[in-house]
Amino acid sequence: MVDSRRGISGSDLELIDWADPSRRRIHVLLTKADKLTRAECTKAHARGRRVAGRATVQLFSALRRIGIEDAQDRLQSGLKLAADPDNNKGPR
Numbered sequence: 001m002v003d004s005r006r007g008i009s010g011s012d013l014e015l016i017d018w019a020d021p022s023r024r025r026i027h028v029l030l031t032k033a034d035k036l037t038r039a040e041c042t043k044a045h046a047r048g049r050r051v052a053g054r055a056t057v058q059l060f061s062a063l064r065r066i067g068i069e070d071a072q073d074r075l076q077s078g079l080k081l082a083a084d085p086d087n088n089k090g091p092r
Helices: 010-019 038-052 068-083
Strands: 027-031 056-059
Touching: 010 038, 027 038, 027 068, 038 056, 056 068
Parallel strands: 027 056
Antiparallel strands: none
16 A cells, blocks of 8 residues: 555565565555546556556545455455465465
8 A cells, every 4th residue: 555645665666576576466556546636646557557567556545435346356356366276386
């Protein structure tokens, strides 16, 4: 979770690298999207996708319910993959 107004920082990138997106699915929530204009949201999302590398990125706001369903779907999908014994053949 990253404040969309601040963007992905160097320490955020270190955490993404540590989590190793080549072996795990990393999804970044750009929070507080309700505080941005539509144009700022577009820029923040594009910048986040560019900076995050292999990690996926989405805008999110609990207050305005922006991105809640997408975040839930991604979480459920990740949990299903983790529970699938056929998917866990390699190192995680």
